[in-house]
Amino acid sequence: LTVSSSIASVLDDQKLSPDSKPRQSHSSVVQRRPSVLYEMAIMRRHLVTSREHTSTRTSSQTITTSTLVSRSVSRTGTTVPNVNRSNKSSTVAVMKPLPNMANVLRPVVRKPKQDNTLWYIFGVIEASVLGVLFWLFFTGEVDPVSFKLTAVKEVPASAVQNARLSDISQINIGPHYGAESIVYVNGTLYTGTADGKILRITDSKVQVVHDMRSAACGSLSCGRPLGMRLSQDHKSIVFVDAFQGIFSFSLENEKVVKLFPVGDGFEPVFLNDLEVLSNGNIFVSETSVKYSLEQILGELMESRPNGRLLLVDPTNGRWRLFADGLHFPNGVQLHRDGKSVLVAETTRARVVRIPLDGRSPSTVFVDGLPGFPDNIRLSPRGGYWIPVSNVRNGSLFSWATEFSSNWPVIRQFAHRVSPYGSVCIKLYTLKRLTAV
Structure with a gap:
């Protein structure tokens, strides 16, 4: 109670x-x-x-x-x-x-609820920016790896340095451009250009002797002659087209014959240089089995061992894999001992030596080159000519390559925003669709 x-x-x-029930209040x-x-x-x-x-x-x-x-x-x-x-x-x-x-x-x-609309907007913007950055840096067509280049070798004290090559005269091949390999025959130069032409160069003029592209073709994949060699009988020039295969150009009647591939289902991806052996067989380097010449930046940025060396019999078009796991194999040259072949690896700034017996392991022939090697040829004085591009320790490209070697994500981003990357390609496609 x-x-x-x-x-x-x-x-x-x-x-x-x-x-009693509590009264409803809207306050x-x-x-x-x-x-x-x-x-x-x-x-x-x-x-x-x-x-x-x-x-x-x-x-x-x-x-x-x-x-x-x-x-x-x-x-x-x-x-x-x-x-x-x-x-x-x-x-x-x-x-x-x-x-x-x-x-x-x-x-x-009760305190009135705060308006969090502005914070929600900031959160959406932040998530979008992070998503775009993740898409640019961590996804893409290329899959780069880390690597380390050997330091540039110092010039030996016994080496004689001179400036003889500075006294040169330039040969104007315009309107053509991008001369690659050169063959010298009886005072005449033969070379292939980036616009698909085979040129004959004499003291008087520059003449187009063959065009690897048809008139109806407007793509680079129609033809790009690269490595060139004089045949063993000195009657023809054997050259490799990056997209189409190996061809022979007759010096007598200027007729072009395809030697490889011939109907066996082989599809070239990125053929580069070649070497003709004494028995007529041909070593040809395939720079990449993943990226074509049009996608060369992807191969450079990825820097994986996507290349290989093929041995081709031009009489029947048969071929076999001679060596694989190479880093951007470029120039090919038979060693003077006749028992091995030299292959220039561009993205490693070195030349490797591969024995012909097929059993011995490959070794590094020369490392720490002062630039990135392209082709390789015999020198009449007993050595080898190794042309290099983008001299190391002296150019912006060299510095960027050295710096990004340990940062694959930077190379992946660079490829994405490059003219060959998916970002620019999609923007270009969108622009064309909008124009239409």
Whole structure:
């Protein structure tokens, strides 16, 4: 009854009834009232606490009374009647004051919600930027690897340095460009150009003797003559086309005959240089089995051993794999001992030596070249001519190559944003579609 009266009194003070419902309010101040069960729980906890306090106080009073009685007996020696320790009349119940229910029923002020629209916009922009950066740096057509170039070898002290090659005269082959390999025959030069032409160069003029591209073709893949050699009988020039295979150009009637491939299903990807052996067979380097000449930047950026060396029999068009796992194999030259072949690896700035027996392992013939080797040819003085491009330790390209050798992600990004990368190709395609 006491509990119920207390609850009723508090509710009357707050002008609430147990069955009344809280009024709906659209303001930020919300009236919150605990349920009857919650009120009963508060009162029960209050009574339990008061009871524990009362029992503690009663026990202490009883112990005090017993102590006083004992002291009286010891002094007078008389018997004192027993004291009823459980006498409830001697205990004084101390009740704690009831909690102020007005504090419990105090209204709660809710803060208005903040507008996070701006943060959501920033989050979307940040996620988009991170996604684009991830797409540019960590995905793509190329799969670069880390590598380390051997430091440039110092010129021996015994070597004689001179400037004889600086006294030269340039031969103008315009409007053609990109002369690659050169063959010298009886005072006449033959070379192939980037626009698919075979040129004959004399003291008087530059003449086109053959065009590897048809008039209806407007693509580079129609033909690009690269490596050239004089045949063993000195009657023809054997040259390799990067896209189409190996051909023979007759010096007598200027007729071109295809030697390889001939109907066996072989599809060239990126043929580069060749060497004609004494028995007529031909060594030809395939720079990459993954990237064509049009995609040369992908091969340079990836720097994986995608190249190989093939041995071709031009009499029947048969071929076999002679060596693989080469890094951008370029120039090919038979060693003077006749027992091995030299192959220039452009992206490693070195030349490797491959034995002809097919059993002995390959070795490094020369390393640490001052540039990136292209072709390789015999020298009449007993050595080898190794033309190099982009001299190391002296050009921006060399510095970028050395720096990015340990950072494949940089080379992957460079390929993506290059004219040969997917970004520019997609933009160019979109531009053409928009124009149409």
